[in-house]
Amino acid sequence: MSKKIVIEPVTRVEGHGKVTIHLDDQGNVAQSRLHIVEFRGFERFVQGRPYWEAPVLVERLCGICPVSHHLAAAKAVDVIAGAGTGDGLTPTAEKIRRLMHYGQMFQSHTLHFFHLASPDLLFGYDAPPEQRNVIGVALANRELATQAVLMRKYGQEVIAATAGKKIHGTGAIPGGVNKSLTIEERDTLLKGRAPLNADKMIAWSQGALAFFKDYYKKNKAFIDGFSQFPSNHLSLVRKDGALDLYHGVLRAVDAAGKKILNDVDYQDYLSHLREEVRSWSYMKFPFLKILGKEKGWYRVGPLARLNTADFIPTPLAQKEFEAFKAVTGGKPNNMCMHTHWARLIEVLHSAEVIRDLLLDSDITGTDLVTKGKWQPVGVGVIEAPRGTLMHHYRVNEDDLITMANLIVSTTHNNEPMNRAVNCVAKAMMTGQKEITEPMMNAVEVAIRAYDPCLSCATHAYGQMPLEVSLYDATGKLISQRRK
Amino acid sequence: MAKKIIATTSLAGCFGCHMSILDIDERILDLIELVEFNKSPIDDIKTFTKECDIGIIEGGCCNDENVHTLLEFRKHCKTLVVIGECAMMGGLPSMRNTIPLKECLDEAYLNGPTVADCNPQKIIPNDPDIPKILNRVYPCHEIVKIDVFLPGCPPRADLIWDALVALVTGAELKLPYTTFKFD
Numbered sequence: 001m002s003k004k005i006v007i008e009p010v011t012r013v014e015g016h017g018k019v020t021i022h023l024d025d026q027g028n029v030a031q032s033r034l035h036i037v038e039f040r041g042f043e044r045f046v047q048g049r050p051y052w053e054a055p056v057l058v059e060r061l062c063g064i065c066p067v068s069h070h071l072a073a074a075k076a077v078d079v080i081a082g083a084g085t086g087d088g089l090t091p092t093a094e095k096i097r098r099l100m101h102y103g104q105m106f107q108s109h110t111l112h113f114f115h116l117a118s119p120d121l122l123f124g125y126d127a128p129p130e131q132r133n134v135i136g137v138a139l140a141n142r143e144l145a146t147q148a149v150l151m152r153k154y155g156q157e158v159i160a161a162t163a164g165k166k167i168h169g170t171g172a173i174p175g176g177v178n179k180s181l182t183i184e185e186r187d188t189l190l191k192g193r194a195p196l197n198a199d200k201m202i203a204w205s206q207g208a209l210a211f212f213k214d215y216y217k218k219n220k221a222f223i224d225g226f227s228q229f230p231s232n233h234l235s236l237v238r239k240d241g242a243l244d245l246y247h248g249v250l251r252a253v254d255a256a257g258k259k260i261l262n263d264v265d266y267q268d269y270l271s272h273l274r275e276e277v278r279s280w281s282y283m284k285f286p287f288l289k290i291l292g293k294e295k296g297w298y299r300v301g302p303l304a305r306l307n308t309a310d311f312i313p314t315p316l317a318q319k320e321f322e323a324f325k326a327v328t329g330g331k332p333n334n335m336c337m338h339t340h341w342a343r344l345i346e347v348l349h350s351a352e353v354i355r356d357l358l359l360d361s362d363i364t365g366t367d368l369v370t371k372g373k374w375q376p377v378g379v380g381v382i383e384a385p386r387g388t389l390m391h392h393y394r395v396n397e398d399d400l401i402t403m404a405n406l407i408v409s410t411t412h413n414n415e416p417m418n419r420a421v422n423c424v425a426k427a428m429m430t431g432q433k434e435i436t437e438p439m440m441n442a443v444e445v446a447i448r449a450y451d452p453c454l455s456c457a458t459h460a461y462g463q464m465p466l467e468v469s470l471y472d473a474t475g476k477l478i479s480q481r482r483k
Numbered sequence: 484m485a486k487k488i489i490a491t492t493s494l495a496g497c498f499g500c501h502m503s504i505l506d507i508d509e510r511i512l513d514l515i516e517l518v519e520f521n522k523s524p525i526d527d528i529k530t531f532t533k534e535c536d537i538g539i540i541e542g543g544c545c546n547d548e549n550v551h552t553l554l555e556f557r558k559h560c561k562t563l564v565v566i567g568e569c570a571m572m573g574g575l576p577s578m579r580n581t582i583p584l585k586e587c588l589d590e591a592y593l594n595g596p597t598v599a600d601c602n603p604q605k606i607i608p609n610d611p612d613i614p615k616i617l618n619r620v621y622p623c624h625e626i627v628k629i630d631v632f633l634p635g636c637p638p639r640a641d642l643i644w645d646a647l648v649a650l651v652t653g654a655e656l657k658l659p660y661t662t663f664k665f666d
Binding site: 018020033035036038039040041043044045046047057060061062063064066111135138139142145146149150152153156166167168270273274275276277278279280281282284286293392403405407 | 497499595616
């Protein structure tokens with residue numbers, strides 16, 4: 001008898017993500033789907049707006065990493081304003097934007113690791129659900145929770161100093177930025193109010209990495225084996241192959257490490273990428289044109305970035321990168337749960353970059369904006385915390401937007417998240433008559449590794465509450481479980 | 484004093500308002516001494532397990548599920564607080580209100596440069612498993628009665644903190660101009 005299992009967040013009621021799993025007559029998983037249930041319509045309603053509004057309009061897509069959208073849009077409108085394709089800004093403007101972005105990376109990754117992943121690690125992913133949340137962490141380990149709150153706060157303060165405010169800032173404008181740092185602002189971030197200073201953030205980042213590596217040592221089979229499958233990987237890399245989260249060329253490698261997209265200019269992204277529409281999700285399915293819909297899907301995000309980059313250009317993170325690469329003998333790492341490790345290496349890298357930028361005298365410079373020859377089209381690409389983010393605008397002679405195309409990080413990961421759900425469903429639910437709480441949480445754990453919040457597409461931080469219903473072939477509900 | 488019970492949700496919002504709640508920073512550790520969280524994205528409580536004192540809503544209503552959730556919040560929360568532009572006035576998502584919904588869907592799924600030449604069957608998502616989109620985006624007060632409005636995009640963390648303290652302790656809410664700023 002075939003069955004359909006529906007796993008849905010409470011947020012089915014609130015409108016976010018939902019999973020359906022179909023079992024065949026033998027109880028094997030025949031099909032599983034992650035549905036994204038939100039639709040906004042940005043591409044259409046920004047048409048007719050002046051292009052310089054784009055950086056402050058589109059950041060309202062996502063309040064969790066608004067800086068990423070702010071800067072991807074700014075990079076696209078730089079091109080329209082004639083300020084070049086990533087190399088035309090003044091040193092001060094580029095470094096202020098980088099500082100804003102690495103501050104964002106630091107706070108967003110910190111939020112993910114401590115508020116979301118750490119409850120699973122501290123208590124076990126099969127622990128009672130009422131304990132598995134950040135309040136549980138605060139009650140069990142106040143020191144860790146305090147550190148989490150303060151690390152996120154530091155990242156937010158870096159953003160506020162560069163963007164004007166912590167959420168939905170206004171710092172980036174076409175061709176540059178509207179402010180640099182005052183000496184006082186710089187000193188506050190560099191060595192100001194204890195314990196919030198740049199060196200402390202580096203030390204705490206190393207502490208978080210040590211925490212994870214200790215956990216890995218004790219739980220190697222789970223971290224290596226859970227929901228792992230081969231895939232392609234895509235990200236920006238600097239021209240020399242270094243990890244660069246703000247600017248670079250597009251590179252993709254396959255599961256064995258062969259380059260399938262060889263350091264191409266992202267202004268030309270349309271020659272390489274397409275998106276498939278499926279009737280059961282509002283989120284599209286991107287793929288590499290050269291490989292087609294079936295084989296052209298890929299992962300983005302921290303794991304993908306450490307698979308595409310050749311090295312990390314800061315010393316402490318580079319050392320961690322070498323240890324990370326050694327696990328797979330230098331080949332791409334396809335182990336889903338290693339994304340947490342990669343993310344923490346990026347936290348350390350971000351802390352080092354923030355410190356280095358604060359020590360750079362350009363950061364207090366006064367030459368803020370570049371002007372040049374107007375262009376009708378611009379593409380901006382950036383590495384957001386959750387992966388590659390693409391903005392593409394066309395404008396008319398009145399400077400009004402006539403076309404906008406946005407491919408957000410979570411959209412790139414659509415197919416991998418579906419595969420992850422399928423992988424876990426097959427492993428945990430094949431032949432099962434009853435759906436247990438640990439089975440449901442296993443599905444969450446797999447999705448969470450890619451994007452705890454299905455961010456720009458849907459949910460925010462926190463555990464995804466689930467509802468699982470088991471139907472028989474005739475559609476009759478035979479079992480239901482909530483948590 | 485018994486702990487006040489709080490529930491929160493994000494409807495058609497970006498979660499920026501929830502992020503601004505987190506921007507109360509260290510005070511969040513004080514907050515959990517004062518209140519108990521019920522249904523919220525920050526915990527695993529999926530449906531209301533008890534009646535709540537304070538319900539906090541981010542975002543307006545853009546689909547049928549948003550409306551359903553908002554009605555549930557009104558039913559189970561004594562005081563309903565909306566935070567941010569979207570919940571108060573529809574916000575940025577309501578920019579689509581002047582445009583027919585079909586045009587928005589066509590642009591995203593049929594006309595965009597990365598879909599135009601690879602969607603030959605002209606598929607627009609319509610599965611029964613995904614919610615129905617409303618004709619326009621509605622602010623919360625057009626659906627249910629709202630008791631407290633906190634403006635901003637997002638409201639500043641200090642404003643959220645002061646309002647929470649006032650609601651929890653019953654003290655008068657002070658609203659100095661500096662914490663009360665639109666942009």
